[in-house]
Amino acid sequence: MRISVIGTGYVGLVTGVSLAEIGHHITCIDIDEAKVAMMASGISPIYEPELEHLMEKNIQSGHLSFTTELHFSSADVIYIAVGTPQLPDGTSDLQYIEQASQVIARSLTKDTIVVTKSTVPVGTNHWIKTLIEEAAPEEIKVTIVSNPEFLREGSAVYDTFNGDRIVIGTENNQGREILDDINASFGLPIYHTDLKSAEMIKYASNAFLATKISFINEISAICEKVGANVEDVALGMGKDNRIGDKFLNAGIGYGGSCFPKDTNALVQIAGNNEHDFKLLKSVIEVNNSQRMKLVERAREAVGDLSGKRISLLGLSFKPNTDDMREAASIPIAQELVNQGADVVGYDPIAIPNARSFLPEEVQFKETIEETLRGADVALIITEWEVIKSIDLITYTTLMTSPIVIDGRNCYSLDEVRRHPIHYISIGRPEVQNRFVGNSLNTR
Ligand SMILES: NC(=O)c1ccc[n+]([C@@H]2O[C@H](COP(=O)([O-])OP(=O)(O)OC[C@H]3O[C@@H](n4cnc5c(N)ncnc54)[C@H](O)[C@@H]3O)[C@@H](O)[C@H]2O)c1
Ligand SMILES: O=c1ccn([C@@H]2O[C@H](COP(=O)(O)OP(=O)(O)O[C@H]3O[C@H](CO)[C@@H](O)[C@H](O)[C@H]3O)[C@@H](O)[C@H]2O)c(=O)[nH]1
Structure with missing residues (x-):
């Protein structure tokens, strides 16, 4: 099937690449020229395991291409995967959905199926259909399908091929049958429902x-x-x-x-x-x-944070992604800076993105050793494998005072109890060990 995907963020790009991998011919469209040029040369603008490898493979086989041209004349089906960010009052900003619907309407030359992947408020798919039909030539029929996405960042490709279900919300059999055909090769359970229920799911x-x-x-x-x-x-x-x-x-x-x-x-x-x-x-x-807990714990452990050197281990909102949107590191770093702390941040992948999300006072370090050297307190924010596997001795040798506040419960308490460390985690007993003479005293 020939499919156009509008919007190549985490969802659009992974959807496009995965549909190409199961044999469809995919054109990924985005208004961001720099991003499109990058993707066309086989480079993924996002960090997502397995994605780049599948991109290269499908570009080479001729199943996947990228463009900024918003024309859909050859597409059998059009997927909308643009962002629906939050407005200040908490509602969804549908301006990108509206723009995408308008360009679809302007370039339609035949009956088409439009599939919404973006997360949209209940009733939006009916609105999209109306927007397109009002602006498209009168004889053209648009079938609208809600096909919400359930992938997780950091395992997006895996989730697409191994998800628990594909939800297809339709208002007619034609949309349902075509979407079943498109998705058949994923081999996942398909759950059919109406448009509003799919949006609500x-x-x-x-x-x-x-x-x-x-x-x-x-x-x-x-x-x-x-x-x-x-x-x-x-x-x-x-x-x-x-x-x-x-x-x-x-x-x-x-x-x-x-x-x-x-x-x-x-x-x-x-x-x-x-x-x-x-x-x-x-x-x-x-x-x-909950996000402020680590700062409160740090204050309880060392008192006034002014002038204290505090290391942030992990900055992205979860491991295996460079996405900084709504990462806990943002309010934590801001509060530490407000309280006068000297903040040092480390992340294996997200530092380039983190620079524009964290306060300018934060210093970034390329290695865990540099981040911990001379620190008064280390806060574990993201449970990257490289952070979970830091040997506890590293904290005791590099930090001024080995106070580790673990926001992700990365270490077993049995392991912690064998080290001269002050260890605070979430919902587990605190461990406060220190050497007295040659023996370890635990509190
Ligand atoms: N990120 C996730 O893990 C995830 C998972 C499930 C669902 N969703 C939903 O999927 C949607 C997309 O999320 P995302 O994280 O991929 O967004 P994103 O911000 O990463 O990407 C959106 C892309 O759309 C492009 N775009 C905007 N307007 C356009 C237009 N008119 N024409 C062409 N391209 C346009 C932008 O340039 C950008 O590349 C949202 O509704 C989100 O809630 C996201
Ligand atoms: O037991 C847990 C599990 C997750 N988290 C946190 O929850 C957030 C979200 O994690 P996760 O769900 O793994 O990542 P997302 O990529 O945001 O995926 C969620 O959001 C996507 C966008 O809608 C959906 O598609 C996915 O199904 C849904 O899991 C992260 O900050 C995690 O640290 C916890 O604190 N405790």
Whole structure:
């Protein structure tokens, strides 16, 4: 099938490349000329495991091409994968969707299927259809399909080929049959529904996952007070199939381009329909305060942070991505700078992006050693493999005082207890070890 994909961000590019990989002929379109030139030469503008390899392979086989030209005359199907960022009031900014719909309408020469991959508020697909039909030649028929995306950044290619389900929301059989054909080679379960339900499935899924995270973070706060271990609690809960063991990692809360934006949007969608979504508002509130926990812990450990050298280990919102959108490192670094700390940041991949997201006072270091040397406190923000595998001796030898505040529970407490270190994590007992003579004293 000949498919055009409008918007080549995390979703559009991965979708285009994956559809090419299963045999379709894909034209990826973006308004960003520099990005298109880069992609056309086989270079991915985003860090995403496996992506570049599949891009090169499919460009060479002639299944994948990139352009800034917004013409769709040869396309059988058009996918919309432009951004839907958050406006200041929490609602979704649909200006890119509107622009894409208008250019589609202007260049249509035959009946077409338009598939929305972008996350859009309930009712938006009907609006897109109306926008296109109003501006397109009268005889042209547009079939609209909602096909929300569930990939996670950092494992986007893997998720596309191994996802739990493909959701296809349609209002007629033709759209349903063509989308089934397009997706058949992924070999994944397909769930059919109507347009509005498909739009709602996307928001409800993200809101539910965010709720799990805020729930376990609240449990972690109680664990800290009563002396329980949240990791053991989550494992014990997860043994119940009805609860499941995924998305119960306590930490510094959720970030990224989706959960914060989509939870806010769902609160707005509910509010616009006279429903006060109290539960989701609390989920958001818990997440906002969770992000500041490491700063509070640092203050409790060393007092006034002014003039203290504080290392941030990991800057991206999660491992295996260079995406800095809504990363916890942003408010944490800002608060540390506000309190007069000397902030040093390290990330294996995200530093080029982080420079434009973090306060200018933050210094960036290329290695973990340089980041930790002379530090008073180390904050673990992102659980990159390279950070999880830092030998605990490294902290004790390089830092002025080995105080490690681990926002991702990277180390086992048994391991920590063997080192002269002050270790604070989330929802687990604090470990405060120091050498007295030749022996290790634990508190
Ligand atoms: N990032 C994720 O992990 C993820 C996962 C599932 C769903 N989503 C949803 O998918 C959508 C896209 O997210 P993203 O993270 O890929 O966005 P992004 O910001 O990374 O990319 C959007 C791209 O669209 C391009 N664009 C904007 N207007 C255009 C136009 N008129 N014509 C052509 N190109 C245009 C931009 O230049 C940019 O390259 C959003 O609705 C998001 O909520 C994202
Ligand atoms: O147990 C957990 C799991 C995740 N997180 C945090 O939650 C955020 C989001 O993580 P993840 O879901 O892995 O990454 P995303 O790439 O944002 O993917 C989410 O958002 C996408 C965009 O809508 C959806 O497509 C995916 O299904 C959904 O998982 C990150 O900050 C994680 O650190 C936790 O704190 N604890």
